[in-house]
Amino acid sequence: QITLKESGPTLVKPTQTLTLTCTFSGFSLSSTQVGVGWIRQPPGKALEWLALIYWDDYKRYSPSLQSRLTITKDTSKNQVVLTMTNIDPVDTAIYYCVHRRNECCNTWDAAYFDYWGQGTLVTVSS
Amino acid sequence: DIQMTQSPSTLSASVGDRVSITCRASQNIRNWLAWYQQKPDKAPKVLIYKASSLESGVSSRFSGSGSGTEFTLTISSLQPDDFATYYCQQYLSYPSFGQGTKLEI
Numbered sequence: 001q002i003t004l005k006e007s008g009p010t011l012v013k014p015t016q017t018l019t020l021t022c023t024f025s026g027f028s029l030s031s032t033q034v035g036v037g038w039i040r041q042p043p044g045k046a047l048e049w050l051a052l053i054y055w056d057d058y059k060r061y062s063p064s065l066q067s068r069l070t071i072t073k074d075t076s077k078n079q080v081v082l083t084m085t086n087i088d089p090v091d092t093a094i095y096y097c098v099h100r101r102n103e104c105c106n107t108w109d110a111a112y113f114d115y116w117g118q119g120t121l122v123t124v125s126s
Numbered sequence: 127d128i129q130m131t132q133s134p135s136t137l138s139a140s141v142g143d144r145v146s147i148t149c150r151a152s153q154n155i156r157n158w159l160a161w162y163q164q165k166p167d168k169a170p171k172v173l174i175y176k177a178s179s180l181e182s183g184v185s186s187r188f189s190g191s192g193s194g195t196e197f198t199l200t201i202s203s204l205q206p207d208d209f210a211t212y213y214c215q216q217y218l219s220y221p222s223f224g225q226g227t228k229l230e231i
Contacts, residue, residue: 039221047162047170047213049221062220063127096169104175105158110217112160114181116169 002026004036004097004117011123018087018122022080022097029055029075035100035111036080038071040093041119048093052100052111053080060109087124094119128152128216132224139229143204147227149197149214158218161190161199164226165210173212174199201229 008020020038027034037052051071052060061069070083084091098113105111129152139145149159157177162170172181174190177197187202201208209231214224 046225047215047223049223060220101172101175105217107219109219110158111221112172112175112215112217113170113221114172116171119169 002099002115004099004115006095006097006117006120008095008120008122010121011125012087013126014088014124016087018082018084018091018124020082020084020095020097020120020122022082022117024078024080024097024099027099029053029073029078029080031055033102036073037098037100037111037113038080038082039096039098039113039116040091041096042090042093045093049111050084050095051082054108058108089124092122092124094121128155128219128222130214130216130222130224132212132214132227134227135225136228136230138231139204140231141204141206144200144202145204145229146201147199147212147214147229149192149199149224151195151197151216154194155216155218157193158216159190159192159197160215160217161188162213162215163208163210164213170213204229 004024034055038050053071096119097117099115100111101114159177161174164170178190211228
């Protein structure tokens with residue numbers, strides 16, 4: 001049974017760096033083809049994909065946010081960490097950790113997501 | 127970037143109705159499309175992948191069709207549990223989502 005759970009601050013001040021941790025179980029990020037990512041959703045708005053990391057440490061980022069994002073993994077802890085720099089109030093959102101469906105796609109840039117964490121609301125305000 | 131546009135934004139229907147939601151892509155995405163259902167304060171749940179393949183465990187009342195740039199999610203005989211927001215997502219390249227369709231009673 002695959003589960004993912006996000007953790008991190010609920011309130012962040014503008015210009016700070018946001019660090020979110022995803023702790024997962026039911027699979028290993030050292031297994032071939034496995035990918036874990038992040039998606040966010042501002043309150044009442046649509047979903048936005050942010051980043052993906054694969055079993056071999058290959059990383060993909062949203063082109064519009066690439067300069068501000070870093071995704072890393074700790075396979076021994078079953079964790080994936082997302083950092084976002086220079087936070088702004090428009091970054092207020094629910095942040096979801098997601099599992100990429102294995103063997104889903106024709107390229108490593110592509111993904112759809114079969115398991116989601118419960119999400120964590122991050123509010124950016126001074 | 128591939129833009130995804132859903133219509134309508136809101137859809138009013140009744141239990142037992144058959145409804146359809148349309149998703150259009152800004153370029154040809156072949157059949158690399160997924161549909162999700164999201165209920166209030168819950169994470170999305172995948173319903174359909176590869177435009178028309180039903181995710182395991184999902185009711186057969188849900189079906190997907192289309193290819194290229196135009197896609198449809200159809201729900202036959204609406205049940206009370208189906209009232210939610212639905213999103214399409216392309217995965218030809220970097221994932222991108224539609225703006226959502228809220229299905230309300």
